[in-house]
Amino acid sequence: MAEYAVELRNVSKFFGSVAAVRNVTLGIREGEFFSLLGPSGCGKTTTLRLIAGFELPTAGEVYIGGELQGDTPPYRRPVNTVFQNYALFPHMTVYENVAFGLRMRRLPENEIRRQVHEALEMVRLSGLERRRPRELSGGQQQRVALARALVNRPRVLLLDEPLGALDQKLRRAMQLELKNLQQQVGITFIYVTHDQEEAMTMSDRIAVMDQGAILQVGTPAEIYECPASRFVADFIGETNLLEGKVVEVWDHHALVLVDGARMVCGAVPEGVRVGQRVTVAIRPERISLHAQPPGPLAIPGIVRDVVYTGADIRYMVRMADRVTVLVRSPNTGNGSTPHFLRNETVYLSWRPESARLLVA
Amino acid sequence: MKLPNKARAGNRSRRASGLLRHGLTAHGVLCYVFLYLPILVLVAFSFNASRYSGLWRGFTLQWYEALFSNAALGAALRTSLVVALASTAISTVLGTAVALGLERFAFRFRPLMDVLLYLPIIIPDIAMAVMLLLFFVLTRVPLGVGTIVVSHVAFNVSYVALVVRARLAYFDISLEEAAQDLYADEWQTFRRVTLPLLMPGILGGALLAFTLSLDDFVIAFFVSGPGATTLPLRVYSMIKLGVTPEINALSSLMLLASIGLIALSGALSRR
Numbered sequence: 001m002a003e004y005a006v007e008l009r010n011v012s013k014f015f016g017s018v019a020a021v022r023n024v025t026l027g028i029r030e031g032e033f034f035s036l037l038g039p040s041g042c043g044k045t046t047t048l049r050l051i052a053g054f055e056l057p058t059a060g061e062v063y064i065g066g067e068l069q070g071d072t073p074p075y076r077r078p079v080n081t082v083f084q085n086y087a088l089f090p091h092m093t094v095y096e097n098v099a100f101g102l103r104m105r106r107l108p109e110n111e112i113r114r115q116v117h118e119a120l121e122m123v124r125l126s127g128l129e130r131r132r133p134r135e136l137s138g139g140q141q142q143r144v145a146l147a148r149a150l151v152n153r154p155r156v157l158l159l160d161e162p163l164g165a166l167d168q169k170l171r172r173a174m175q176l177e178l179k180n181l182q183q184q185v186g187i188t189f190i191y192v193t194h195d196q197e198e199a200m201t202m203s204d205r206i207a208v209m210d211q212g213a214i215l216q217v218g219t220p221a222e223i224y225e226c227p228a229s230r231f232v233a234d235f236i237g238e239t240n241l242l243e244g245k246v247v248e249v250w251d252h253h254a255l256v257l258v259d260g261a262r263m264v265c266g267a268v269p270e271g272v273r274v275g276q277r278v279t280v281a282i283r284p285e286r287i288s289l290h291a292q293p294p295g296p297l298a299i300p301g302i303v304r305d306v307v308y309t310g311a312d313i314r315y316m317v318r319m320a321d322r323v324t325v326l327v328r329s330p331n332t333g334n335g336s337t338p339h340f341l342r343n344e345t346v347y348l349s350w351r352p353e354s355a356r357l358l359v360a
Numbered sequence: 361m362k363l364p365n366k367a368r369a370g371n372r373s374r375r376a377s378g379l380l381r382h383g384l385t386a387h388g389v390l391c392y393v394f395l396y397l398p399i400l401v402l403v404a405f406s407f408n409a410s411r412y413s414g415l416w417r418g419f420t421l422q423w424y425e426a427l428f429s430n431a432a433l434g435a436a437l438r439t440s441l442v443v444a445l446a447s448t449a450i451s452t453v454l455g456t457a458v459a460l461g462l463e464r465f466a467f468r469f470r471p472l473m474d475v476l477l478y479l480p481i482i483i484p485d486i487a488m489a490v491m492l493l494l495f496f497v498l499t500r501v502p503l504g505v506g507t508i509v510v511s512h513v514a515f516n517v518s519y520v521a522l523v524v525r526a527r528l529a530y531f532d533i534s535l536e537e538a539a540q541d542l543y544a545d546e547w548q549t550f551r552r553v554t555l556p557l558l559m560p561g562i563l564g565g566a567l568l569a570f571t572l573s574l575d576d577f578v579i580a581f582f583v584s585g586p587g588a589t590t591l592p593l594r595v596y597s598m599i600k601l602g603v604t605p606e607i608n609a610l611s612s613l614m615l616l617a618s619i620g621l622i623a624l625s626g627a628l629s630r631r
Contacts, residue, residue, distance in 0.1 A: 054537055074540040087538035091556050100552075101542035152542070 004063070005030045005156050005188040006051055011060035013046055020046040022212040023060070028156075028190060033182050035191045035199040038209035039235070044192045045084075047209070048158050051190065053077045065155050075104075080149035081158040085165070086141045088133035094120070094144050095129035101152040119151035122181070139170050146181075156188045163198065175201050196236050200224070208232050226267075230358050233281040240287075240325045242280045246357075249274055254357055256280050260320040261299045266352030272359065279358040284328035286354035289315065289340060290347045298347040301325075303340050313339065317346060399615065406608035423609040433610070436594035443505060443580075443590060444573040447512035452566040454513070455520025456558070462521070463528045480515040481522070488515065489582035496583060503585030511583045512573045519572060520565035527561025560628045567625040571618060 004027040013021040021043045028034045036044040049055045050062055053074035062069045064078060080101070088097050098119055102112045120126050123143035133141055142162060149157055162178075163171045179202045182189045193199050199206050200220040207217045208231075216228045227233035230241060244258035254268045256278060263280055272278065290298065304324060305316035308331075315327040327348070329337045340346055406424070410417035427433065462474060480488060492511045501507060535557070539549040555562075577592040584593060591614075598607060 052537075052541060054540075073545070074537070075543045075545050079541075081538070081541045083534050083538060085532070085534060087532065087534040089535060089538070089553060100539070100544075104543035104548060148542070 003066070004028055005032070005065060006190065007063040007066075008047070008050070009061045009063070011047075011050060011057045011062060013043075013050060013055060014058045019212050021050065021057075024212075024214055026207060026214060026217065028188060029205075031186050031188055033179065033189045033191065033202055033204045035193060035203040035206045036209060037193055037196060037199040037206050037235075040194055042209040043212035044194075044209050045160055046212075048081075048160055048190060048192050051156070052079055052081050052158050078155040079158055080152050080154040081160065082145045082149050082162045084160045084162065086133075086145040086162075088141055088144055088148070090133055092132075093129060094125065094131050094133070094136070097133065097144055098148045098151050100148065105152075115151055116147075119147040122150070122184075123147045138165055139174070142166065142174065146178075150181075150185060150187070153185075154187065156190060157182075159189060159191045161193055162191075163193075171198070178202060200236070208235060210235075227281060227356065227358070230279055230281070233356065233358060238284050238326065238328075240280075240282050240284060242282070242323060242325070244278060244280060246272060246274050246276045246278055253352055254278075256357065258320070259323045261323065262297075263299065263355060264297050264352050265355040265357040268357045269359070272357065276359070281356040281358055282325070282350060282354055284314070284326040285312075285330070287325065287327045287348050287350050289317070289327055289329060289338070290349060291338060291340075293347045294349050298349045301346055301348055303342055303344050303346055306340070306342055315340065315346075317348060319348065402608050403612045403615070406605060406612045408605060411605060423605040424613075426606050427609050427613075430606070433591075433594055436589050436591045439505060439589060440574055440591040443508050443512060444570050446509045447516055447573045448566050448570045450509070451513045451516035451520050451569050452562060455517045455565060455569075456524050456562050458517060459521045459524035459528055463525055477518055477521055480518045485576075485578040489579040492579065493582045503583060503588070505588045507583045507585065508580050508588060508590065511579050512569075512576060515579075516569035516572060519568050520562075523565035523568060524558060524561045527558055527564075531557065563628045564625050567621055567628075571621055574614075 006026075006028040008024050008026045011021060011024045012019060024043075024047060026047075036047055038044050046055060050057055051064070053069065053072060053076075056071055069077060089100065092100070095116055098116045099112050102115060107115075116129075117126070120129065123146050125140060125143050125147065128136065128140065133144065136144065142165075145162065159178075163174050166174060175198055178189075191199070191202065203220060205217060205219055206223055208215045208223060210231055216223060216232050218226075223232060223236055227236060227239075233239045234241060242258045242263070244256040244263065246254050247257045247262070248255040249268065249272055252266065252268050254265045254272060256263050256265055258280060265280055293300070299319055301317040301319045303315050304318050307314040307316075310331065312331050313329045315329065316324055317327055318324050325348070329339075331337075404416075405414075407419050407421070408416055409420040409422070458477065462470060462477070489511075492507075492514065496503060496507050531554075535553055536549050539553045540546075544552060575592070576590075577596065580590045580593055581596075584590065589597075595607060595610065598604070
């Protein structure tokens, strides 16, 4: 048994002189729901195509189930793909689409029939066997694409933004359905998306990519709580990114001067020196607002704007001369979080560990 | 009062637009009359009992009978069909291959090949005919059915390639990737996915080639040899002795055949 379902070792892909993927090393575990997340053009789709075999790496190696793929063509790789636009064969019925892979592998016809019906039942499309793809809704086409890939029981299923064309509500429903399906069949899923919320909802682990390189790999919680760089902190969820200078370092803590305000940071990495220029990353929901200073490290500010979004209330608070931070306060309705008005003076506080110190 | 004035102005402009609309309709109808009246007259006269005059002397099918008992015309029709079928078959295979090659692969002389491919469509038939005749004479190829077939292939390849490429331009390449992802090798992908999806374009191109071959006079006139007389050539030699109702009957049948072919190609390309 191989350690990883899919492994990339120092993989690079150049199109002409443009690097789409740069020196990517990645191990995806057996049975894992793994997402490649990043903005468009970050190389996530190219990485997926390198695994599928539609592209061959310029440098480095791709292993599937411990076996080096080299220039193995797509039709000899134990993976199947759900394409972004579904790529259903328009001249075939739903049944023929799903049966395609089994027919190519020359399974007996009665075995094909059984497996196709089983797959269509799994994606709740029984009874639509004789329809053509264009007679189906977007959500139904998406399910056919899923059934057509899963019916082959691949070692790894590759999904290239499969929910991109669906509306928000259907998307949410499909996210949960996909996650349930993956746990039910126990197949490794590699999922490409630019939607960080989608990646967070579904994944066991996420690789955040930018400009062809992998910036961070971790569970959704690790990536949200401990972003390794400014880009990751900014791309995943909302973050206040404040630039400042380290004025004091002690026992994994630091005091950072941000435009006249002194902010305390916890979990400071080794090697941070006094005088260094750094970025403090702090999530809006990790800041609490008070009418009176709760302690000596609280920073005073003035509420510049209040936005009521229903589930929570968003405050723009001017902390010092130029620095404004976003604060998200849950709308609990039981008075546990006080409400403030525009131009009121408030005091900001947070647990030191919530303020991450980033050097990259 | 303001309101009635406005209403009157509205009436006037409505009347003007009504006139314009009727005028345009009349114009459109006249265009179609100009296009189709001669054809209708020709079809009508193929049923006219009078041999020489333009006067209507009653309904008859005798010209059609004469047509079907004309052995020389029958032989010419056979030659035309052989030429059309052979040149269509060859040019459809070659044209499809050329279209795939030009659309799918990047190579050094592709822009040049692109231009060269469409040249036979642009250059006048007469120039092409002279060039082909010169070519056959220089290479000492005896003129006959074979040379007509080769000449028809020479221009039909371009037409087939043009039609197939139009279809290929809308071809979603991820469908081929999907087939390969589902264990189909290159040949299976071509046979099960690419070819069926291109088929309407290929058949459309083939029908066009077939029609063009049946229709060709100028090139066949130059490159045909003794004993290789196609239908248009035979009709031309008959017409030298005057337009007979027999030729009207033949033209009506050819009209019917072309309408059938066009309807077929239309139905195919809608799929």
